[in-house]
Amino acid sequence: xxIVIGSNVLRNTTGVVTAHGQQQLCLEIxxxxxxxxxxxxxxxxxxxxxxxxxxxxxxxxDGERFELTAEPQSLKIVxxxxxxxxxxxxxxxxxxxxxxxxxxxxxxxTLSEVSPEWWRVGNKLELNGIDMxxxxxxxxxxx
Numbered sequence: 407x408x409i410v411i412g413s414n415v416l417r418n419t420t421g422v423v424t425a426h427g428q429q430q431l432c433l434e435i436x437x438x439x440x441x442x443x444x445x446x447x448x449x450x451x452x453x454x455x456x457x458x459x460x461x462x463x464x465x466x467x468d469g470e471r472f473e474l475t476a477e478p479q480s481l482k483i484v485x486x487x488x489x490x491x492x493x494x495x496x497x498x499x500x501x502x503x504x505x506x507x508x509x510x511x512x513x514x515x516t517l518s519e520v521s522p523e524w525w526r527v528g529n530k531l532e533l534n535g536i537d538m539x540x541x542x543x544x545x546x547x548x549x
Contacts, residue, residue: 407503410502414536426516440497443462448483453513493507494508507521528548
């Protein structure tokens with residue numbers, strides 16, 4: 407699967423994004439109808455888990471803090487407390503998925519933000535214009 411994150415193209419990935427050695431999210435596109443499936447753990451800046459989504463089904467979401475909108479070729483999660491988009495996805499082709507915008511925390515409280523121009527992880531790294539073949543591997547967020 408090819409994933410576009412901001413202005414970065416990560417080709418030939420598993421769709422799994424890891425942070426701190428564990429899965430943060432998993433992106434899938436169903437072959438038949440291009441339905442997007444998302445598995446994602448959501449955290450506070452302190453690293454406390456506040457919600458868990460597995461293949462578009464809430465496993466935990468206390469107080470319905472997060473709202474999921476899923477169409478066959480798009481998906482969006484909004485944080486109703488902070489009033490921001492957690493992640494927005496769009497299926498472009500059978501094997502290409504675009505992360506148009508995102509703002510979420512990892513299990514260690516590191517902020518990951520995506521805009522159409524860049525992908526920022528914490529205050530250490532900003533990626534823009536990267537085109538990389540991951541040769542069937544995961545996307546690993548920097549520490």
